[in-house]
Structure formats: structure tokens, C-alpha cells
Amino acid sequence: EAGVVQSPRYKIIEKKQPVAFWCNPISGHNTLYWYLQNLGQGPELLIRYENEEAVDDSQLPKDRFSAERLKGVDSTLKIQPAELGDSAVYLCASSLGLSGGELFFGEGSRLTVL
Amino acid sequence: TQLLEQSPQFLSIQEGENLTVYCNSSSVFSSLQWYRQEPGEGPVLLVTVVTGGEVKKLKRLTFQFGDARKDSSLHITAAQPGDTGLYLCAGAGGNTGKLIFGQGTTLQVKP
Numbered sequence: 001e002a003g004v005v006q007s008p009r010y011k012i013i014e015k016k017q018p019v020a021f022w023c024n025p026i027s028g029h030n031t032l033y034w035y036l037q038n039l040g041q042g043p044e045l046l047i048r049y050e051n052e053e054a055v056d057d058s059q060l061p062k063d064r065f066s067a068e069r070l071k072g073v074d075s076t077l078k079i080q081p082a083e084l085g086d087s088a089v090y091l092c093a094s095s096l097g098l099s100g101g102e103l104f105f106g107e108g109s110r111l112t113v114l
Numbered sequence: 115t116q117l118l119e120q121s122p123q124f125l126s127i128q129e130g131e132n133l134t135v136y137c138n139s140s141s142v143f144s145s146l147q148w149y150r151q152e153p154g155e156g157p158v159l160l161v162t163v164v165t166g167g168e169v170k171k172l173k174r175l176t177f178q179f180g181d182a183r184k185d186s187s188l189h190i191t192a193a194q195p196g197d198t199g200l201y202l203c204a205g206a207g208g209n210t211g212k213l214i215f216g217q218g219t220t221l222q223v224k225p
Contacts, residue, residue, distance in 0.1 A: 004156070033213075035215075040123075040200065040218060040220050041217055041218055042118075042120075042202050042204075042215035042216050042217045042218045043157070043202070043215050044215070045212070045213075045214075048212065056212060091156055091157075093156070099144060099145070099206055100144055100145030100147070100162060100164065100206040102147070102159045102162070103147075103157075103159070103204075103213060105156025105157050105158070106156050107154065107155055107156055108154075108155075108156055
């Protein structure tokens, strides 16, 4: 069974440019998460979806970040315009949505903003 | 706001040594998970503890959930270079499905 798939793995852009990341969760997983992770630090939640509904986006910087999960399956995270401080790894994870249930992570998308 | 503090933040030891990583909070969690992350990969679940005082063993790794379900520890016996990685604790509160991660402990085991 395929795991969580993310693309691109790496992206280098100049500041003020837009960037988008894509995630395909494990089949049957209703809950999808986007996390931001800085080097050597723990993941920080950006947004959590239950099917196509964003149930927790309190930590998403909505002035420049947006996300969608239109059909309740794959998801896109967009940053426009990117800033130097956005350089990080963006992790996507999915789960069955049970409290305390296991999260399955993708390999992440590493963003470098120059 | 629920916070999880991990200590130490960095740990560099020789192969064969023992170590303990701590995960502490002032909040009560319904369950607590430990993940391990290797460079360039996403975190992978090691264990979930649910009951206060629970102890789980995974080969040379021993995980304990505090009696009050506010803290947890991970003990590794006779560490090996393959144990090198970032160890993350994550707490689940209530029935919201929200998972809060600690800052992580970077472990380096030298041969």
C-alpha cells in the first residue's frame, strides 16, 4: 500500500515568489494534516482537515498561506508571496482520525527561500 | 495552550551507552506517542501509551507514561548507531484528534 506522497521534494525560490506543495494521503484516511518543521525541531501544525473541512487552521498565517482539499482526498498548500522565514520542511500527514491515532507522514517538501 | 517540553535537546553518546529522553507538560493528555525521524524522512511512530503508569518495551527501547498522564520518558539501553535520529513526543488531548509535538531530541550514537 502506498504511503503519503508529497511533491515536490525540494523547491528553491526567490522571496516574494509563490510556491505550492501537493499531498496525496493514504487511501481511506479522512484526516489530513499540514505541518511546518524547522531543522532539528518538532513539527508545528498549520492546518488539519476532516474530509474536505478545515477543522483547525488557527496556526495558518492566512495573509500569505492558503490550503485546500476540494474532494476530501489530496491537498495543496500554497504560499504567496514567500518570505525568507518560510524556509523549512513542509510535512503532510494523514490518519484515520481517531483521537490518539497514528499519523503517517510523507517525506516532506523542503523549501528554500533566497 | 498545551505545550510539551523535551529534554535534552541534543544528545551525543558512544555506542553501548544508555540514555533517557524526557517529555514533560503541565497538561494532561489522553495519550502520548513517540516518533523517530531520520534525515530527509517523515516521523515514524514507535509507540503509543494511553494509561497512566503504563510501560511499553520495544526491543531496547522502554517507554513510560507518567501516572498523571502529564509526562513520559524514553529509555534506550545499549544504544547503537542505528538509533541515531530525532525523537519526538506528541500528546493527544481529549477527543479532538489534535496532536501537539514536543521540540524533539536529536540523538547521535557514535560507533
